[in-house]
Amino acid sequence: MADNAKYVTLTDANFQDEVLNSDQPVLVDFWAAWCGPCRAIAPTIEELASDYEGKAKIAKMDVDNNQQIPMQFGIRSIPTLLFFKDGRIVDQAIGVVQKRELAAKLDALASQAA
């Protein structure tokens, strides 16, 4: 799968377009470089991006470089994973979560979308 990752890199500027206006469900991983647990789930996020290609959008937002959106969504801890559908938060997970838990949440959303 290598480095040309399949996840979308979010910024305060493209959040509206990529997440809120997306017609697919979106998983957003709020993270930072200095956050150990974020590093721990990074490979999971990358795998999900491959696994769900075409079914759901997997995206990452660096909270150091972007402060507006994390504040708007009340991010208080990282990693926080928010699941969006039709522009609204429909599910969330905080901290290091197992891949299969996240996959189950995505499956639920992707099947509704179909």
Place this chain on the structure above:
Amino acid sequence: MNTNGTPDLSAFDGIDFDEAERRNVVIIGTGPAGLTAALYAARANLEPLVFEGTQPGGQLVTTTDVENYPGYADGVLGPEMMEDFRKQAERFGTDLRHGSVTAVDFSERPFRLMVDHETPILADTVIISTGASAKYLGLKNEQRLLGRGVSACATCDGAFFRDEHLAIVGGGDTAMEEALFLTRFAKKVSVLHRRDTLRASQIMQERAFANDTIEFLWNTVVEDVLGENAVEGLKIKNVETGETSTLDVTGFFVAIGHQPNTELFKGWLDMDETGYIQTLPDSTYTNIEGVFACGDAQDHVYRQAVTAAGTGCMAAIDAERWLAEHGAIDGVRTQTEYHAAPAEDSDGGMAVQG
């Protein structure tokens, strides 16, 4: 205290171990203990397989300055130090992987392990270096609001609370350190303590008392965390007067100590009543042959990075000798050989002059 109850083996139901990867040494955890064990085991050509768990680098990735790890004359940032540990272990061929060990079967050798509920691994020896995790108060709404204003790691989450009023509970050095750290962001930090004196060292107390942003609420306990989707306040009680009140804070930090991550081994290993694994005197041997324990998971006395690293080294040497005695490897090397073992790259061994 002895092993309590029979271990639950249901996690192994229907799992086929015939094709499972088999290793000399599996190390569980990558704090100072696990990575030092990995370094020594790798240099002994045991090709250790190491699982990182949910906190690669261990507890120190949650702190800022480490001032007391020998060798860093000017101090070092916790995450940077653990990066150095990892690089040094990998330099000698440590096989480091993502994932948590989710079940163990120590009933026969090779031992059976499950990683992330799905991957079977066989291990001739296991080194446990699972460390410790922050304790919570166990309040009704504490876990529900975790990550929504409740935190056990000021250095991880403090920056999300700019110009807010925060509360922190605890009376030890860590609590003072975290309170001081939080003053970088918060407009006010209330330290809640159930007694009227602190356990913290003199120097930390003085620093905290001298800081204008910190207020102390003595003889105070937290009864619950308030808020729907985010922390909106705390229900607190003065234990002297019995009076309850609401403290308007938007963040609640818990700094009341740590507990060993040993749940996984209950029923297999001897532990004390608080869950610390018991090791045989002057060694890292547990009550099960071939299973070794090091670091905070077995140490409720010292709990320092340097002691964790020290016992990690002991565990690797114990495992190597044990494997040699049980015919799994060709023979132990002497202490001198340890120090002479060349690195995989060319700048050689552990030589430190220069």
